[in-house]
Amino acid sequence: MFSFGTIFCVLCERQVAKNQSRRVAGRKDLAVCTSCHARWQQLGSQCQRCKTRVVDERDVGVFLDRYALGHLDCGAGGLEPGRNGRSWVDAAAG
Ligand SMILES: [Zn+2]
Ligand SMILES: [Zn+2]
Numbered sequence: 001m002f003s004f005g006t007i008f009c010v011l012c013e014r015q016v017a018k019n020q021s022r023r024v025a026g027r028k029d030l031a032v033c034t035s036c037h038a039r040w041q042q043l044g045s046q047c048q049r050c051k052t053r054v055v056d057e058r059d060v061g062v063f064l065d066r067y068a069l070g071h072l073d074c075g076a077g078g079l080e081p082g083r084n085g086r087s088w089v090d091a092a093a094g
Helices: 034-042 088-093
Strands: 006-009 014-017 021-023 030-033 060-063 068-071
Touching: 006 021, 014 030, 021 034, 030 034
Parallel strands: 006 030
Antiparallel strands: 006 014, 021 030, 060 068
């Protein structure tokens, strides 16, 4: 019913609203939703690969092979900017 304007979140594996998510760079069909990102932050923003905290928001990426978040430097793929070309906060507020 709400298929228009939704996109697949690779973390919760559900269709989520595009304006509640950030698209995986270079992928039209995949995204990470703001609630998954918020939950990940609550759990300590841990990089799935090196198991240390991702301190800088700009370093956050997604491992498409394991559906988890982590450092861009650890091989995670980039995320497109949220609404207004800004942060997760802006995406959620939209
Ligand atoms: Zn999600
Ligand atoms: Zn890492």
